[in-house]
Amino acid sequence: MVRAVDGVNFTVEKGVPLGLVGESGSGKTVTALSALRVVPRPGKFAGGKIIFDGEDLLTKKESEMRKYRGRRIGYVSQDPNSSLDPLFTVGTQLSEVVQAHEKVPKERASERVLELLQRVRISEPEARMRAYPHELSGGMRQRIAIARALAGEPDLLIADEPTTNLDVTIQAQVLDLLKDLQRELGMTLILITHDMGIVAEMTQKVVVLYAGRVAEVASTRETFATPKHPYTSALLKAVPRVDRKKELVPIGGNIPNLITPPSGCRFHPRCRFMQEICVAKEPALDAIGGGRQVSCHRWKEITLEGTSS
Amino acid sequence: MQEEVLLPKHEAGSQRGAGQWAVAWRRFKRNRSGLAGLAMVGFFAVLAIYGLFLDPVPARSFACLYQGCSNLPPFTNWAHPLGTETSGIDVWQEIIHGSAGDLYVGIGATAIAIALGVLVGAVAGYRGGVAGALLLGVTQIFFTLPVLIFILLFARIGTLLVAQGLGLTLIVAILGLFGWSGIAFIVRGEIFRIRELEYVQASKSLGASQSRILFRHIVPNALSPIIVVSSLLVAGNILTEVVISFLGFSDPSASTWGLILEEGLQYVRTSWWVSFFPGLAIIFCVLGFNLLGDGLSDALNPRLRE
Amino acid sequence: MAGLLSYLLRRILFAIPVFITVSIITFLATNASGNPVELVLLGIHNRTPETLAALNAEFHMGEPIYTRYFLWLSDFMHGNLGQSLYSGTVASKILPWTATTLELQIPALLLSFGIGVPLGVFSAKRQYSKSDVAVTTTAIFGISMPTFWLGIMAIIIFSLNLHWLPSFGAISAFPPYWWGSIPSDALAHLILPLSVLTLVSLATYVRLIRANMLDALRQDYVLGARASGLSDFNVTYKHALKNAITPVVTIVGLSFGSLLAGAPALETTFSWPGLGYEFVVAATSLDLPVVQAITMIITIMVLVANIGLDLVYALLDPRVRIS
Numbered sequence: 001m002v003r004a005v006d007g008v009n010f011t012v013e014k015g016v017p018l019g020l021v022g023e024s025g026s027g028k029t030v031t032a033l034s035a036l037r038v039v040p041r042p043g044k045f046a047g048g049k050i051i052f053d054g055e056d057l058l059t060k061k062e063s064e065m066r067k068y069r070g071r072r073i074g075y076v077s078q079d080p081n082s083s084l085d086p087l088f089t090v091g092t093q094l095s096e097v098v099q100a101h102e103k104v105p106k107e108r109a110s111e112r113v114l115e116l117l118q119r120v121r122i123s124e125p126e127a128r129m130r131a132y133p134h135e136l137s138g139g140m141r142q143r144i145a146i147a148r149a150l151a152g153e154p155d156l157l158i159a160d161e162p163t164t165n166l167d168v169t170i171q172a173q174v175l176d177l178l179k180d181l182q183r184e185l186g187m188t189l190i191l192i193t194h195d196m197g198i199v200a201e202m203t204q205k206v207v208v209l210y211a212g213r214v215a216e217v218a219s220t221r222e223t224f225a226t227p228k229h230p231y232t233s234a235l236l237k238a239v240p241r242v243d244r245k246k247e248l249v250p251i252g253g254n255i256p257n258l259i260t261p262p263s264g265c266r267f268h269p270r271c272r273f274m275q276e277i278c279v280a281k282e283p284a285l286d287a288i289g290g291g292r293q294v295s296c297h298r299w300k301e302i303t304l305e306g307t308s309s
Numbered sequence: 310m311q312e313e314v315l316l317p318k319h320e321a322g323s324q325r326g327a328g329q330w331a332v333a334w335r336r337f338k339r340n341r342s343g344l345a346g347l348a349m350v351g352f353f354a355v356l357a358i359y360g361l362f363l364d365p366v367p368a369r370s371f372a373c374l375y376q377g378c379s380n381l382p383p384f385t386n387w388a389h390p391l392g393t394e395t396s397g398i399d400v401w402q403e404i405i406h407g408s409a410g411d412l413y414v415g416i417g418a419t420a421i422a423i424a425l426g427v428l429v430g431a432v433a434g435y436r437g438g439v440a441g442a443l444l445l446g447v448t449q450i451f452f453t454l455p456v457l458i459f460i461l462l463f464a465r466i467g468t469l470l471v472a473q474g475l476g477l478t479l480i481v482a483i484l485g486l487f488g489w490s491g492i493a494f495i496v497r498g499e500i501f502r503i504r505e506l507e508y509v510q511a512s513k514s515l516g517a518s519q520s521r522i523l524f525r526h527i528v529p530n531a532l533s534p535i536i537v538v539s540s541l542l543v544a545g546n547i548l549t550e551v552v553i554s555f556l557g558f559s560d561p562s563a564s565t566w567g568l569i570l571e572e573g574l575q576y577v578r579t580s581w582w583v584s585f586f587p588g589l590a591i592i593f594c595v596l597g598f599n600l601l602g603d604g605l606s607d608a609l610n611p612r613l614r615e
Numbered sequence: 616m617a618g619l620l621s622y623l624l625r626r627i628l629f630a631i632p633v634f635i636t637v638s639i640i641t642f643l644a645t646n647a648s649g650n651p652v653e654l655v656l657l658g659i660h661n662r663t664p665e666t667l668a669a670l671n672a673e674f675h676m677g678e679p680i681y682t683r684y685f686l687w688l689s690d691f692m693h694g695n696l697g698q699s700l701y702s703g704t705v706a707s708k709i710l711p712w713t714a715t716t717l718e719l720q721i722p723a724l725l726l727s728f729g730i731g732v733p734l735g736v737f738s739a740k741r742q743y744s745k746s747d748v749a750v751t752t753t754a755i756f757g758i759s760m761p762t763f764w765l766g767i768m769a770i771i772i773f774s775l776n777l778h779w780l781p782s783f784g785a786i787s788a789f790p791p792y793w794w795g796s797i798p799s800d801a802l803a804h805l806i807l808p809l810s811v812l813t814l815v816s817l818a819t820y821v822r823l824i825r826a827n828m829l830d831a832l833r834q835d836y837v838l839g840a841r842a843s844g845l846s847d848f849n850v851t852y853k854h855a856l857k858n859a860i861t862p863v864v865t866i867v868g869l870s871f872g873s874l875l876a877g878a879p880a881l882e883t884t885f886s887w888p889g890l891g892y893e894f895v896v897a898a899t900s901l902d903l904p905v906v907q908a909i910t911m912i913i914t915i916m917v918l919v920a921n922i923g924l925d926l927v928y929a930l931l932d933p934r935v936r937i938s
Contacts (some may be wrong), residue, residue, distance in 0.1 A: 085836040099838075
């Protein structure tokens with residue numbers, strides 16, 4: 001069995017946009033999909049709790065879960081090229097989601113679809129409704145995927161690398177849209193990304209995942225200023241910055257294979273502060289004051305360089 | 310100023326050193342149905358070698374006609390475990406000799422199809438313009454044709470006209486000539502896919518020659534889909550050969566499973582075993598190649614399976 | 616709509632070179648020895664000067680080979696399919712033969728598709744369960760089996776031993792009729808070959824639909840649709856299924872070709888007097904005009920079926936229309 005995500009534990013506060021950060025393969029997407037209980041087979045839950053609004057989602061029946069999907073928690077997936085069904089028009093796909101949330105007649109549903117398309121700032125929404133996904137640009141498709149996630153007016157929106165496959169200029173537009181939507185609709189955002197630049201711009205709190213474990217939890221400002229986990233520090237060094245002349249340092253080694261994860265601290269094979277204890281014993285996620293948590297045996301002894309964001 | 314942040318002390322993945330093929334073999338070994346397929350193919354290969362070099366009983370021997378052991382039901386006489394035909398031919402012996410014939414047709418025709426398919430696919434993939442379009446068109450035509458009808462037509466007329474001694478080689482040639490289009494599509498598709506990959510782009514910018522890119526990068530990558538399709542193609546070719554022989558369109562002196570089935574249909578009212586057992590041999594041999602193909606596909610393209 | 620029309624037009628235009636290639640291959644096959652009359656004579660025992668003269672006229676032997684090809688093709692296009700060496704004009708026979716073949720092939724196609732789709736979906740939804748393993752195991756046996764062999768087994772069991780159903784022909788030539796009447800007699804003759812053909816082509820569809828369905832269920836749009844609150848039923852049977860079936864439609868076209876091409880063996884097993892059976896009879900007796908005509912007709916049927924199903928594909932998948 002592959003334990004993609006193991007012992008991931010963090011809290012999302014209402015109205016505080018949260019960044020879920022890590023390299024690809026670190027379990028970010030699985031964590032998000034778990035919250036919606038739509039992990040593709042053969043994935044399943046070995047245990048754990050996902051508490052949303054005081055209720056454990058993992059104990060819900062499938063029929064109850066449907067009241068959460070889209071209505072309480074929205075989800076925007078990674079790749080705009082594949083997030084929409086290629087065989088149905090945009091209008092059909094949006095209005096069926098609208099109708100899944102509220103029993104409304106067809107005409108009312110298409111009015112609602114128009115509203116949604118306007119909300120995500122799509123020009124000529126009537127024409128776009130009749131279009132098939134392949135007739136639209138990547139940015140446009142990602143807006144439509146966002147519109148679909150908004151159809152049930154969720155309290156929490158999980159955006160899974162929403163800009164990874166987009167051009168840089170379109171990326172900025174989509175991120176702006178997400179920012180505005182949070183304000184307009186009072187949603188809480190969980191942003192999954194591997195890009196620390198986006199984290200700095202969009203979030204107030206950061207959870208850093210490494211190989212299916214939480215490495216560090218802190219406010220965004222503290223994460224950038226004084227990282228406590230060597231992996232976080234390494235991530236910050238791998239971010240290109242326009243304003244500073246400093247060489248980028250790639251992170252050596254590879255993401256460990258989750259079938260046979262490294263012993264002890266899963267980061268030890270790539271960590272320059274590695275000692276015997278790191279190989280022997282898995283570190284606990286310690287609360288270190290000020291709402292911060294870190295999972296490292298040596299966080300007290302080492303000093304890590306941050307960046308002022 | 311550069312600060313060394315992280316030292317790669319150990320290789321994180323443990324798969325380094327083991328080549329792509331060793332990894333695939335490890336994966337294949339865990340696949341029970343793939344191993345079963347390999348075992349079935351191996352069984353018929355052994356049978357074929359025994360039939361070709363060691364079997365004291367020749368193919369299509371009518372000895373029983375004179376020894377009074379014709380039209381025996383199966384499991385009644387251990388010298389003829391699967392029974393005999395009215396004409397005296399021993400069913401088990403024909404299964405043995407037929408496996409050599411059918412494996413020859415199945416594998417031989419596939420080899421020709423691969424050679425032609427790789428050639429056409431590579432040229433169609435590399436040459437743009439008229440030549441590429443023309444080859445693609447020809448490939449599409451061969452893909453659309455109901456090729457079995459043409460194979461039957463050529464087999465019937467070819468067997469009549471060409472010297473009888475050619476035996477199954479004529480069938481091998483015809484099946485190969487009509488069977489390459491799928492392989493050509495795969496090779497062409499792989500060329501288009503792989504040409505876009507970063508490492509080929511990189512080696513291009515480093516000035517690697519076209520033929521070096523073809524043989525160092527594209528051929529090894531196209532190999533795994535070709536291997537998978539080849540296994541399935543062998544299965545299909547054996548089934549086609551069975552049809553050709555069953556209809557009496559191939560050399561009647563060559564032992565094949567289809568030929569026994571033809572005789573089986575003649576004796577269907579009296580001797581069911583003449584049809585039944587060779588049919589089982591065909592099913593398990595074809596099944597073997599099909600399972601092997603599926604297993605190889607899982608082992609070589611792990612992304613297709615979760 | 617304009618996209619659809621131009622797509623259709625391109626498909627029809629593609630059929631023309633295919634048709635020409637087929638006619639050349641067919642003509643070459645029957646002229647492989649250089650002289651088709653010599654070939655035909657291998658099968659005729661009483662050779663009189665009159666038959667020789669008639670044969671030379673039939674094959675336009677006075678002309679060079681390319682002129683013969685065009686004369687033959689022009690005859691064919693004008694509906695003159697030639698003269699059977701044994702039994703009158705081919706044109707008068709080809710329609711009943713085609714009808715008999717389609718009487719078997721079309722129900723088999725509909726049945727195997729109609730049963731194969733739900734079975735493939737069922738299997739995919741329960742991947743690796745016992746019922747899935749049972750279905751996939753049966754299916755791989757199905758594709759590994761010569762269709763006609765299953766036919767022979769069916770004849771041995773249901774005709775020769777149980778005497779439930781007839782073993783050959785499409786109708787009884789004279790009374791007593793099976794189950795009392797002529798229509799029921801035709802049905803009785805249809806059951807065995809139809810079941811055999813359906814079972815074997817079913818195996819192909821089940822495997823295809825299952826594989827495509829598993830693939831579709833893993834796609835992001837399925838995930839996205841489920842995550843945005845659509846019911847599992849809606850996601851599976853509307854989105855995933857449509858995506859799984861669409862590519863199979865073109866394969867139905869191709870497999871119609873292989874079904875028709877498989878007709879010779881199956882029809883011979885059941886002595887089913889369709890195109891395939893008559894092809895075998897004609898090829899065996901070297902009745903070349905019949906062989907040529909049947910080859911051409913089968914190819915035309917396959918091309919028409921392919922164009923029709925490509926059109927269905929284009930209707931189902933909007934992406935096809937532009938590429």
